[in-house]
Structure formats: structure tokens, C-alpha cells
Amino acid sequence: MPEGLWVKCDGCREIIYKKEVVLNANVCPKCNYHFRVSARERLTALLDDGKYVEFDQDISPLDPLEFKDTKPYKGRLKDYQKKTGEKDALIACRGTIGGQPVIMAVMNYAFMGGSMGSVVGEKVTRCAEAALRERAPLIVISCSGGARMQEGALSLMQMAKISSALAMLDDAGVPFLSILTDPTTGGVTASYAMLGDMNIAEPRALIGFAGPRVIEQTIRQTLPSGFQRSEFLIEHGMLDCIVERSKMRDVLIHCLRFMTSDQSAQAGSVTPFMNRD
Amino acid sequence: MSEELFEEPILDLERKIEALSGTGDDNATRNRRLQLENELDELRKQIYGNLSSWQKTLVARHPKRPYTHDYLAHMMEDFVELHGDRRYSDDPAIVGGMAVFRGEPVAVIGHQKGRDTKEKIYRNFGMPRPEGYRKALRIMKIAEKFGRPIITFIDTPGAYPGIGAEERGQAEAIAYNLREMAKLKVPVLVTVTGEGGSGGALALGIGNKVNILEYATYSVISPEGCAAILWKDPKMSKVAAKAMKATAPELAKLDIVDEIIREVPGGAHADPKGQAVLVGETLARQMEELSALGPDDLVRQRYDRFRKLGVYEG
Numbered sequence: 001m002p003e004g005l006w007v008k009c010d011g012c013r014e015i016i017y018k019k020e021v022v023l024n025a026n027v028c029p030k031c032n033y034h035f036r037v038s039a040r041e042r043l044t045a046l047l048d049d050g051k052y053v054e055f056d057q058d059i060s061p062l063d064p065l066e067f068k069d070t071k072p073y074k075g076r077l078k079d080y081q082k083k084t085g086e087k088d089a090l091i092a093c094r095g096t097i098g099g100q101p102v103i104m105a106v107m108n109y110a111f112m113g114g115s116m117g118s119v120v121g122e123k124v125t126r127c128a129e130a131a132l133r134e135r136a137p138l139i140v141i142s143c144s145g146g147a148r149m150q151e152g153a154l155s156l157m158q159m160a161k162i163s164s165a166l167a168m169l170d171d172a173g174v175p176f177l178s179i180l181t182d183p184t185t186g187g188v189t190a191s192y193a194m195l196g197d198m199n200i201a202e203p204r205a206l207i208g209f210a211g212p213r214v215i216e217q218t219i220r221q222t223l224p225s226g227f228q229r230s231e232f233l234i235e236h237g238m239l240d241c242i243v244e245r246s247k248m249r250d251v252l253i254h255c256l257r258f259m260t261s262d263q264s265a266q267a268g269s270v271t272p273f274m275n276r277d
Numbered sequence: 278m279s280e281e282l283f284e285e286p287i288l289d290l291e292r293k294i295e296a297l298s299g300t301g302d303d304n305a306t307r308n309r310r311l312q313l314e315n316e317l318d319e320l321r322k323q324i325y326g327n328l329s330s331w332q333k334t335l336v337a338r339h340p341k342r343p344y345t346h347d348y349l350a351h352m353m354e355d356f357v358e359l360h361g362d363r364r365y366s367d368d369p370a371i372v373g374g375m376a377v378f379r380g381e382p383v384a385v386i387g388h389q390k391g392r393d394t395k396e397k398i399y400r401n402f403g404m405p406r407p408e409g410y411r412k413a414l415r416i417m418k419i420a421e422k423f424g425r426p427i428i429t430f431i432d433t434p435g436a437y438p439g440i441g442a443e444e445r446g447q448a449e450a451i452a453y454n455l456r457e458m459a460k461l462k463v464p465v466l467v468t469v470t471g472e473g474g475s476g477g478a479l480a481l482g483i484g485n486k487v488n489i490l491e492y493a494t495y496s497v498i499s500p501e502g503c504a505a506i507l508w509k510d511p512k513m514s515k516v517a518a519k520a521m522k523a524t525a526p527e528l529a530k531l532d533i534v535d536e537i538i539r540e541v542p543g544g545a546h547a548d549p550k551g552q553a554v555l556v557g558e559t560l561a562r563q564m565e566e567l568s569a570l571g572p573d574d575l576v577r578q579r580y581d582r583f584r585k586l587g588v589y590e591g
Binding site for chain 1: 439447448479502533
């Protein structure tokens with residue numbers, strides 16, 4: 001959200017009093033456009049009393065490939081760290097939602113487009129492992145252009161690492177809710193963002209595997225309007241629901257109640273009926 | 278000489294040898310032929326021993342590079358191809374089925390590119406749609422059901438970026454494969470044979486062992502894509518190819534691959550049959566090694582293998 005008293009809405013292009021937007025969960029009161037918000041703002045809005053306890057906050061990125069494009073990766077990292085006050089693009093924490101303890105991993109788009117390198121991969125994996133140990137539901141909020149090119153194939157391997165941890169969570173019957181926000185594309189979509197017991201999106205979020213520009217260049221056609229937006233995905237069966245930001249907390253509480261009854265907590269240890277005596 | 282034309286001296290020499298074949302069978306000709314063949318071996322060793330990252334990218338994409346069907350033909354017996362995802366269609370960019378490898382029934386799955394224009398289009402240049410990944414997983418589950426090892430060959434520019442692919446859940450298909458491959462209770466042996474193009478490659482890549490051919494590449498994006506995004510200049514592809522550290526020795530250093538399979542002199546395309554022997558030897562040894570692990574150990578070993586990947590501080 002830009003500085004100043006007034007903001008221009010990217011949805012309807014209207015100039016709006018900023019306070020009005022902030023009080024409306026960072027959603028345009030005129031056209032319902034969901035402004036991009038930081039990971040910490042999301043956590044404050046979703047968790048009980050806006051409180052959370054961060055962990056693994058000291059995990060920081062390195063430069064294993066000594067990568068340099070128009071600028072060295074190391075320099076880029078420093079710039080983003082200074083700009084955002086964060087070490088990398090994801091915050092891991094514990095908190096409660098409607099009294100239910102949860103593990104949360106929330107991506108920060110402001111840090112290098114929310115790109116996923118070794119740090120994001122390691123932190124999401126640790127979140128999944130913590131969720132498994134504590135049998136606490138895992139909630140991941142994605143907001144990312146995809147894998148981080150500056151860490152090469154290591155970024156790609158994070159998709160494998162996280163998905164393997166989610167496999168264990170799935171087998172153990174521990175809930176995993178994936179929330180997809182604008183934008184969620186590339187390797188993030190093609191791994192954890194699409195693997196939730198529920199995949200929930202904010203309205204009009206760009207969600208896809210390939211970016212729209214890449215598709216246009218490949219097929220040499222203009223893409224239909226609304227392509228790869230939440231509403232397009234739900235129409236094609238890829239999402240469970242689209243939830244407005246102001247209603248997200250309530251929906252999470254309802255889903256968690258369904259998924260954390262005493263019975264489902266036992267799901268991993270249920271004996272198959274054939275083996276019962 | 279331009280970086281792309283590194284094979285020209287080899288082709289020249291091959292042409293000279295070819296020209297000799299119609300010129301009689303006297304001692305002088307035979308000696309000349311032997312001499313040229315020795316020169317050719319030396320030249321191949323010299324040129325292939327000094328390939329740049331970009332040149333390796335080109336070798337990995339060589340139009341004569343052996344593909345999954347070539348490895349099947351040279352390494353396996355009694356292949357029965359299985360088609361379709363049982364949901365929507367069959368995707369010819371991925372082939373898979375049941376085969377016999379050194380006397381043992383195995384499932385084989387791999388990307389498949391085409392040789393001529395018609396087949397290239399039919400195979401969609403080895404770029405799978407969601408159906409391909411769903412078929413692949415279906416075959417893997419059959420292998421698991423009957424306790425058979427799974428062998429995969431990776432060679433794709435990437436998953437197909439198209440409207441239909443997005444509509445039918447390209448991202449979901451890849452993601453689901455990653456998670457479900459992690460659970461497989463049979464040995465999974467992965468070999469990157471050509472281009473390891475991003476998520477579209479990884480979706481067949483969650484193995485107990487991950488091998489790569491000496492001149493194959495494996496990365497998060499193609500050099501062209503990387504150049505377009507980070508440099509905003511497609512002409513920087515060669516620079517991007519180097520920067521991404523996507524060659525076999527560089528990947529081995531980061532533990533992304535377990536083993537580099539040596540290529541025959543002049544690259545796999547110079548002798549696909551000989552290359553299949555080298556790949557087969559590695560796979561046979563690894564299958565033997567993994568046969569000591571029970572179903573749960575295999576899942577654990579695979580988890581630990583990927584769990585340790587990543588470089589960070591703190």
C-alpha cells in the first residue's frame with residue numbers, strides 16, 4: 001500500500017481515501033479490489049487478537065550459485081532486506097484462529113516478488129514438520145511469482161522438498177489449508193499452493209502455472225479476459241472456494257472446526273476395516 | 278568459430294571417412310581410414326571435454342539425442358505401452374508402461390520428443406500437458422500395487438504453457454505428482470537424459486536415486502526464459518546458461534543429482550546403443566543397492582534425500 005492520504009485503486013482507478021481502504025481489510029470499498037498486503041498485515045488480520053509467535057526468523061538466504069544478472073544476487077538480497085525489514089520472502093509462526101492452534105507460513109510479495117528459494121523452501125518444510133509433530137493444522141498463504149531463478153535448480157528442489165513434507169502431513173491426517181492470493185504462479189502453484197485439503201483463493205487473484213506472457217508468446221494468441229483469475233480457476237474445478245478477505249477468518253474457523261474434531265485427529269491411526277478383528 | 282558450431286569439425290571428419298568408403302579396399306585406403314577414425318576419436322574427446330554451458334545446453338537438445346523410446350529399445354525387453362490418464366486423454370509427450378529390465382519387470386516412464394517434424398508436433402516437442410503427468414502417476418501406482426521398481430527418463434523443455442493445459446490444471450497435476458511420488462513404496466530411479474526443464478521435469482523426478490547424463494542439464498527455467506525475465510534480453514541466453522549452473526558437475530556439487538552417467542565419446546547421440554549400456558549399468562547397480570530397503574525405508578530414504586537440499590544460513 002503506497003504512502004499518503006489517498007490511494008489509486010488498481011481495480012477501478014478511483015482515487016480513494018486510504019483510511020477507508022485500510023478499515024475495509026485493504027479492499028477497495030468501491031469495486032472490491034483486494035490490495036496486496038504484507039505477510040504481517042495478513043497475520044494480524046487472521047489470528048486471534050492479531051497475535052503470533054514467529055519461529056525460524058533467523059534463516060537467511062545465501063548465494064550458492066554466485067549469481068549475477070544485471071545486478072549481483074547478493075546485492076539484490078541486501079536491497080530487499082533493507083526495503084522490507086525481512087530476511088526473505090516468508091514468515092513462519094504459531095498462533096490460534098478461533099482458539100485452534102495453527103502453524104502458519106505466509107509469503108511476502110514485497111521481497112523479490114515472493115520468489116521461492118532455499119529459505120522459503122526450508123521454512124515451509126519446517127512448518128509442515130512442526131504441524132506434523134504437534135498435530136496442528138498448517139495454513140500457507142501464497143503470494144509469489146514462483147521459484148527464484150537466482151538459486152537455479154536449488155529453487156526447483158524446494159518444490160520437491162515441501163511436497164514430500166506435505167505427503168507426510170497428508171498421510172497423518174493433519175489438515176493443510178492453502179490460501180492463494182494475487183499472484184500465485186509457477187513453482188509455488190505447481191507444488192504446495194495446489195496441495196491443500198482445501199485450496200482457497202482471494203477474489204480475482206492471478207493463479208496459474210505459466211505466466212500469461214509466456215503463454216501468449218508460445219501460442220501467439222491474445223488470452224481471453226479473466227484467464228487465470230480465481231473465478232476462471234473455480235469454474236474449471238481447481239479451487240474449493242473464493243473468499244473475500246473480510247470473510248477469510250470466519251471461513252478458516254469453520255473449516256478448521258470440521259477438520260480438527262477428535263475423529264480426524266485420529267485419522268492417521270485408523271485401522272483399515274479389513275484388518276479389524 | 279561461433280559457439281554453436283562446435284560439432285562442425287567432427288562432422289567434417291565424419292564426411293571424409295564416409296567419402297573413403299566407396300574408394301576401394303587397398304591397404305593405403307584402410308590405413309587412411311584407420312588414421313581418420315583415430316583422429317575422430319581424439320577430436321570428439323577434445324571437443325566434448327571442453328564444452329561450455331551453452332554448448333552442453335545444445336547437446337542436451339541435440340535432434341539426434343536418444344529419447345525414452347531409444348532407451349526402451351536398447352535396454353529393455355517386452356515393452357507394453359500404457360496409454361491415457363483415464364480422465365481426459367492420452368498425452369504422447371510422455372510414454373510409459375511395463376517392461377523387463379535385465380530379467381526383472383519394471384515400470385518405465387519418460388518424456389518423449391519427436392524425430393521428424395510430424396512426430397515433433399505429435400509429441401508436442403516433449404512438453405506434457407496435465408494428462409501426461411496424470412498418466413505417469415497412474416502407471417507409477419500400478420507399479421507400486423504390484424511391487425515393481427519404477428524407472429523414469431527426464432527430457433523436456435518444460436510443461437506445456439497453453440490455455441487448455443492451464444484450464445485442466447497443469448500446476449495441480451505437477452504438484453500432485455510431487456506429493457504422490459514421495460509416498461511410493463517401491464524403488465524409483467530417475468535419470469535426466471537431456472533437458473531437465475523445471476517443474477515439467479521434476480514431476481517425474483522424485484526418486485530414490487537421481488542420475489544425470491554427463492551433458493544433460495536440469496534447471497528451474499530455460500536459459501532463454503531466464504534471459505528474458507532477468508536481463509529482459511533473449512540474446513543473453515548464453516550468459517544465463519552459465520549463470521544458472523545447470524550442468525551435471527555443478528548439480529552434483531549441490532547434491533541435486535546423485536550420480537553423473539558418463540556419455541560415449543561425442544555425446545549420447547553419437548552412439549545411442551552404447552549410451553544405453555552405460556545407463557543400464559548404473560540403473561542395474563542402483564536397483565541392486567535399493568533392493569536391500571523395505572517399503573517404508575524407501576519412502577524414508579527418498580524423503581531424506583530431498584529434505585537436505587537447499588543452501589541457507591541460520
